[in-house]
Amino acid sequence: MHITLRQLEVFCEVLKSSSTTQASQMLSLSQSAVSAALADLEGQLGVQLFDRVGKRLVINEYGRLLYPRAVALLEQTSEIEQLFREDQGALRLYASSTIGNYILPAMLAEYRREHPNLPLELSVGNSQDVINAVVDFRVDIGLIEGPCHMPELISQPWLEDVLVVFAAPESPLLREPATLASLATAPWILREKGSGTREIVDYLLLSHLPQFQMAMELGNSEAIKHAVRHGMGISCLSRRVIAEQLASGTLVEIPLPAPLTQLKRTLYRIHHRQKHLSTALERFLSYTPEA
Incomplete structure (x- = not known):
């Protein structure tokens, strides 16, 4: 079984309008595409989701069983899209103790005031701990108190x-x-x-x-x-x-x-050569701590 989000979206729209014609207009699809998606969904489930009453489609007990679950899946999908559209993935930082305890707190406070809902994880250890975590992809970026010469890492003055x-x-x-x-x-x-x-x-x-x-x-x-x-x-x-x-x-x-x-x-910032620096991470690094 390979139910698609498009099929569930078509199902929900047909339920709202009781018509494949109106559903096709709302979804900017052809009527035949809407009918095909609905037929495919019913074929995979092995049941009819609507009773055909003249030209109207009336939801039946199977459709009522599916509807809340389909809506929940579509809402979760929308939340995922919004999360990454705004680049709000969790930032994972690892800093050596001087940086983590005495430099980053002010940066974190300023960042949190402007972006209160963005998740951020900070670990603190010595520089070697930071380097090991970056090498193993356990964190997105490391902040250390000296240069790092490991070939798989990029080290930049900070x-x-x-x-x-x-x-x-x-x-x-x-x-x-x-x-x-x-x-x-x-x-x-x-x-x-x-x-x-x-x-x-x-x-x-x-x-x-x-x-x-x-x-x-x-x-x-x-x-x-x-x-x-x-x-x-x-x-x-x-x-x-x-x-x-x-x-x-x-x-x-x-x-x-x-x-x-x-x-x-x-002081240096390090990241793995194969690590993509997200917009959220670059935004955090743009904050300048006080001297």
Whole structure:
């Protein structure tokens, strides 16, 4: 059995007008096409759906049984067409922790205010988690804190970010200008391996130190902020992550000596080469987060 939506549409229209002639006019089909579609539907079901009374078609018990189900199917089809006509499919994003926790919330709030009914799914993990999810097509797009060189993925610059070395207000490092030697002997509290922030800190900062003292590795930025605040060491995170603490004075930026100066990095968006970027996704990415 291969019942078509067109056959159900013809059936419903004939029921409303009691005539294949009027139904053909409403559907912009020939009368013969309407009659053929109705005959095919009745043939597949093995019953007559209408009683022929003169030139009129009067629905019978079989037609009444089919009608509500046919209407429900046609309404669901219309909903599907409308959903994709407006490109309202769910967006599936995966962001590294700094981006997901400190950059995307403002973007999501603005996006939700303007598009309150569009479904959106956000997962947060470290950069390697994001890359794996994009490779496996589990998400539409990933946002990470460093470039990705996997050949099956397209990596594009998204935002610029600044990293800050910071300490508790009472840290000895704040009593005099920091040097490479003093930074090397300070206890460092850093993100775990696999984190985009850790990769950039290793490359931009720690590679300039003759040695460095690892106090501990922690899996999220909030834990690092609290550990530094309690005098357990110094760290380096995005300025966006510690902006509130710097403003309140509970954490203090350590000015860096040459040749370190300002630590800048680029945040990237990644997607699979075979992934189509929908209009809804491009619309979301057009929102620019605050610096």
